[in-house]
Amino acid sequence: MSNLLATGSSALLAFQRALSTVSHNVANLNTPGYSRQRTEFAARDGTYFGYGYQGNGVQITDVRRMADSLATSRLLDSTGELSRLQQLSVMSSRIDVLFSETATGISAPWSGFFDSVSALSSNAAGSADRESMLAQANALATRFRQLDSHLDSLDGEVNQGLVAGVSEVNRLATEIAQLNGRIGSNSAHASGDLLDRRDYLVSQLVGFTGGNAIAQDGGQLNVFTAGGQPLVVGTAASKLVTTTDPYRPDRLQLALETSGQRVNLDQRAMGGQMGGLLEFRSTVLDPALAELGRIAVSMAQTFNTGHKAGVDQYGQMGADLFNIPAPRVAAHAGNSGSAVVQASVADLASFTGGNVLLRYDGSAWQASNPDTGAAIALSGSGTATDPWQVNGVSLVLASGTPATNDRFLLQPSAGAAGAISVAITDPARIAAATPVRSSAGLGNTGSGKLSGLAVNDASNPSLRDSVDIEFLDAGQYTIDGAGPFAYSAGQSISYNGWSITLDAAPAAGDSFTISATGANSSDNGNALALAALDDARILNGGSLTLNGAIGGLTTMVGSAARQADYSAEAQQAIQDQAQAARDSVSGVNLDEEAADLMRLQQAYQAAAQIVSAADNTFQTLLSAVRR
Incomplete structure (x- = not known):
């Protein structure tokens, strides 16, 4: 009888605890990272x-x-890879x-500016067209500054x-280290809820750092960054900190403080x-900033x-229409010398816009790619008369000693x-x-007529000095009495920085005069040349136009955004599969729990x-005894 009672009591107690486990599973259905629990039964030793x-x-x-x-x-x-790609996709987009977008992109004000130049070439003396061109120049410069400002905001x-x-990261690492201590050296006897909590925190931590x-041994977890640096080792948590970029104090980098040491x-x-x-920042934002600049x-x-x-x-030679900033040259925060380096753009055909690291090794200067470390050709001696030349930029050691x-x-x-601006305010100063x-x-009696005058x-x-050209016959001419010089039909005549060509043949005694253009001229020669500049092949060694560069920038950014989006979508599919595999083992299934x-x-x-x-x-036994 006592054996019967003990057996029933053990069953009641066991099934009660099993019911508690099932109810615990159901209660934690929506708890992030929870792993379902199962009660294991075993028969007691017999007597x-x-x-x-x-x-x-x-x-x-x-x-x-x-x-x-x-x-x-x-x-x-x-999880770590998906977090990286989703962040990259969101920012790139x-x-x-x-x-x-038309409202924020560069294409609309760019087209508006060059269209206004073309309109001016049709009416070079028109004040309204000059006002329009100046307004469009300001609109283009403003859009450049706005885009640069938006990109700087993204950097912020x-x-x-x-x-x-x-x-x-520091909060999560500290809590994981504490859980490691609570779990102790033998996770086999640790609470399943504690292990779930630790795994969930590790997942969150990896979502930040990869x-x-x-x-x-024993079950404590050590967590490392994607680069292999320790975030948590046993019950000790490292501290992640931000540091300033040695070249750009406004930009932050990451370092890890562990055991009293800081590792960048x-x-x-x-x-x-x-x-x-x-x-x-390094693969999308910086290239976009550099290419826009x-x-x-x-x-x-x-x-x-x-x-x-x-x-x-006013009859005066034109001045700069735009103010252009000099290239940035930032000294490393750890430099001990007093050298100051200044730069200017020297050759647009070779001007890549890529960053260059200059280093003084004690006897000579070297140039390299700051991202890859690959050497870059550096010519010149760095003086004002013989500046260094690298990627279309001239560099001068302006002062100090390295x-x-x-x-x-x-x-x-x-x-x-962000520093481009219009340099003139008077529409009459536009040199059309x-x-x-x-x-x-x-x-003149010959059939030769001036068909082209180019600067x-x-x-x-001496460009604007008055010059007389006189033909002695169809094959000879003089310039201001100097000569004679041989001439053949269609030949270009160049002098003082200009050149002309003649249609047909001149006759003996024919003369032509080249003189300075006066004030209030309606000539549109320079305006026509300016209107065609957006299609001039001046970049990438003379193979790329300015219009092509605008399209290339938009394509580059769009391609980076689409690639990041595609990669994030692919990783999401992998994540869903991994989550399903985990849930098939650890997830709570209400149907199964209800059946249990x-x-x-x-x-x-x-x-x-x-x-x-x-x-x-x-009770029967007691009744029998009482009788």
Whole structure:
């Protein structure tokens, strides 16, 4: 009878605990990272009664946490990569929208400006057309500045994201280290809920930094960044901090403080959200800033050169239409020398806009790519008369003396778009006319007529001097009495920085005069040349037009955004598969739990009947004894 009661009691207790486990699973259906638990039953050791062993009921041997370490590891790896790609996709898409939308892109004001130049070439003396061109120039310069400002804002958001991420990483690492301590050296006897909580926190941590988690003997987890730096080792958590870029104090980088030492993290080796931010900055934002600046500088410098080759309505040679900033040269924060390096754009055909690292090794200067370390050709000696030449930029050691290992970062075009502005305010200062004009002698008898007058060198000091050309016969001419010079039909005559050509053949005694263009001229020669500059092949060694560069920038940004989006979608599919694999083992299924609940409830009721039967038997015995 006592055996019957003990057996029933053990069953009641076991099924009660099993029911508690099922209810715990159902209660945590929506708890992030929860792994369902299962009660393990085992028969109690039997008692030997001479004729054999009699069973003593049931006992709970374990409340097992249903988890697959391989599935958890796959999900962890996928989580870090998905966070990186999603962050990269979101930020890249914002730049794509910025450049592709008509309201924010560069194409509309660019077209508006060159259309206004074309309109001026049709009415060079028109004040309204001059006002329109100046207004469109200001609109284009404003759009360049706005785009540069928006890109700078995104750079600031990257900084903010790093600061917020550092705070979360340190919080998560500290809590994981504490859980490692609570779990102790034997995770086999640790609470399943504690293990779930730790796995969930590790997943969140990897979502910020990428990397992986490695279990020690006994079950404590060590967490490392994607670059292999330790975030959590046992019960010790490292501290992630932000540091300033040695060349740009306004830009943040990441470092890890562990065991009293600070280790600068390789920005290219970070994963997770923070790695996505850093990758966006280095592979999308910085190239966009550099290319936007290269286009702005190239357009402004090309237009300035063309504008200075014309004459304004005051009869004076044109000046710069745009103000152009000099390329940035930033000294490393650790430089010990006093050297100051200045830069200027020298050759647009070779002007790439790519960053260059200059380093003084104690005896000579070297140039390299700051991202890859690859050497870059550097010519010249760095003096004013023989400047260094690298990627279309001239560099001069303006003052001071360099120390060994002093470094300078040349950013030829980054930020240049933000400093472009219009240099003139008076519409009459627009140089639409050719600096010189030509006229034929009234007594000319030949069929030769001036068909083309072009300025080849606007800087020639004698460009606007009056010059007389007289033909001795169809094959000879003099210039201001000098000569004679041989002439053949169709030949170009060049002098003082200009050139002319004649249609048909001149006769003996024919004369032509080249003189300076006066004030209030309606000549449109220079305006026509300016209007064609956006299709001039001046970039990439003379193979790319300014219009082509605008299209290339939009395509580059759009391609980067689409690629990031495609990669994020593919990784999401991998993440879903990894999550499904984990949930198939650890996830709570309400149908299964309901079935278990009904089965255990029936078993509990049956065990109660055993106890009831034992009680009835005992009461029968008591009644018999009382009689």
